[in-house]
Amino acid sequence: MTPQPNPERRSERARRAILDAVFEVAAAKGYGKVTIEAIAAAAGVGKPTIYRWWPSKGAVALDAVNDRIGDSMDFPDTGDIAADLTAQLTAVATMLTGDIGTIYRGIIAEAQSDPGLAADLRATMLEPRIQRCVRRLDAAVAAGQLRADLPARTMVDILYAPVYYRILLGAGPDETLRSPLLVRTVLEGLRPAAA
Amino acid sequence: MTPQPNPERRSERARRAILDAVFEVAAAKGYGKVTIEAIAAAAGVGKPTIYRWWPSKGAVALDAVNDRIGDSMDFPDTGDIAADLTAQLTAVATMLTGDIGTIYRGIIAEAQSDPGLAADLRATMLEPRIQRCVRRLDAAVAAGQLRADLPARTMVDILYAPVYYRILLGAGPDETLRSPLLVRTVLEGLRPAAA
């Protein structure tokens, strides 16, 4: 994140091996066993190589998750805001229920006592996706599908919050399937006043 | 939580000192420095005394928070569901911004990789409060203030999720002050169809 060493000389091989090892170890032993030592061992890499480029385990995991997700979570725009949101939120909920979710929850947990990681989490993971959602919502507002008297960011919060709430505090995956109902309900509060 | 030793012989003095020490250490050094050793040292207690009565640091912290909150977070019922919810959610958000919140976030973090703690968290912290909220919402439904075609628990989720979302992922405390707006907006989606 804040590399003092020369990034041009960085070994791509090592970087890949480290990011992949995060998933390998998490899948094999659970996120609780994801330690810097375990990552280094699984990646066939020395510990200093990890510490050279990342400040903490959470930062590595965050990069690993970002790398794995890539641009795959792009926002759909079919013109139907309800359908698009349902699709997107379902996709997010599904992702957070699998391997990625296990690691992602660990990152959020670690960020509770690591302000730097929390900032990185918001900057690299949340903010870009929030921005894309904001753009989609703005389009919907312009199309008269959503009320205009509410900041788009607030709408995003209301929409995404239940997904995180259930991932972090919920009992099990079955509940996350109610996303469509949630979206529909929340949208009722977001529809234009005239509707 | 599952004490083999005889609870009748338990030292109340030690229990109090331990629960208080959680806050003392968290306030002095941050939750990251709250370790069993630090708690024992601050409480003037041996480590086995802690392990005798609690299975993990998170369990101690959870008891400490529950002990500190007590019944102070009871749900108001003025007849005006919007006012009651706003009051309650603001109270929760305020609490989660102070010392208690620091520890509470740590407990949630720890629960991500400790299913037992997660269960305790839900059973002793969330569920009772959800139940009280559900009762209040049921009354509001009966009074025709809220739509009846949605399970009360789902409404609770939608209402509380943004608070947790901001506490766990938000940028800062200022944002949490928007709770009233959130409640109003969400309630729009929860009003009776006829309204």
Next chain:
Amino acid sequence: MTPQPNPERRSERARRAILDAVFEVAAAKGYGKVTIEAIAAAAGVGKPTIYRWWPSKGAVALDAVNDRIGDSMDFPDTGDIAADLTAQLTAVATMLTGDIGTIYRGIIAEAQSDPGLAADLRATMLEPRIQRCVRRLDAAVAAGQLRADLPARTMVDILYAPVYYRILLGAGPDETLRSPLLVRTVLEGLRPAAA
């Protein structure tokens, strides 16, 4: 050497296992592979247990050697100073050629850059044996077998120095067998002026 923790609660089992492990590892892999980690692993002991009672690897090794030697290197007194010195020096040279010697040389090497260890080495290993030798030489001086105008400590230096010289810088064990000749020669310079 300077134990902060309470020595009364010390585990004799662990102490024994650690001292024995030094020899075990040194015999199996050579003194170069004697690390704190290797000692801990071979002794079935945690690293902190070693660091709790010893300040460095060399200090552990010194204790191990002292423990192994015990009082076995006592000085003989048959009345014949030449025979006694030859016997003693041969015994020392023999000991320093075996397992103990391997470790002992390592300790001396480590002491070159660790003044504390050097002091311990002199205080626990060299000085007591020098004192015993001094006492024997004083008796020989009193018996008129050695010149009286030379401090006994200087005689000790002259007698022992070649043994260490060969152990630390010599080519091989065969040379150390010349001790009797050395003693005889050196003694020529130590005989009473009248002789």
Next chain:
Amino acid sequence: MTPQPNPERRSERARRAILDAVFEVAAAKGYGKVTIEAIAAAAGVGKPTIYRWWPSKGAVALDAVNDRIGDSMDFPDTGDIAADLTAQLTAVATMLTGDIGTIYRGIIAEAQSDPGLAADLRATMLEPRIQRCVRRLDAAVAAGQLRADLPARTMVDILYAPVYYRILLGAGPDETLRSPLLVRTVLEGLRPAAA
């Protein structure tokens, strides 16, 4: 020592800088801080350049010491063997008490667990000086100043051993000043039988 690369293309500038850097680092931080990395940094040289031409830190240090000493420690021959030996041994003891001695002791220490370095040490440092001393002693024997029934090498051992003994195991530099007394005493044992 065993250079695979072409010695003709070797950079004399780098060689000089490396040998000087050994003393520079040792003087500034002590021999304990003399690492290959520190030498390379102080010399403004890449680590591989050192590894290309020397097998270990000790080998570099040995070359540095040999380079520094040069031929300055030549053996005097005034005809008076006692005076010559005293002069020479005092010179050696003095040298081993200064900067060179610090490094030299480190080399001896390292040689305890590095047979190759030990061999180099003997071949390049000890043996030539022993040979010169042997020649001087042989001359003294021929002149009837020393007994003839003892190999000159053994005499060398007896004479030099105390110096090394004190450097490597002694308490402090003050003791090394007694060299003249030592030499005189030892010589008593080396004088011709007829004397």
Next chain:
DNA sequence: AAGTAACCGAGACGGTACGTCTCGTCTTGCG
């Protein structure tokens, strides 16, 4: 009232992972 059981404080123990240090090798331009 004495005996005894169990909790208490204290802290040493066998471990795991930490983050750092140095090693000796490998890789990459520059001259």
Next chain:
DNA sequence: CGCAAGACGAGACGTACCGTCTCGGTTACTT
């Protein structure tokens, strides 16, 4: 191709806590 520079795989360092395990000592029931 030797060089300066420095990233790399490896692994030991000394530290922090973990959770377990003795230890006396001090209550607080039992008989």
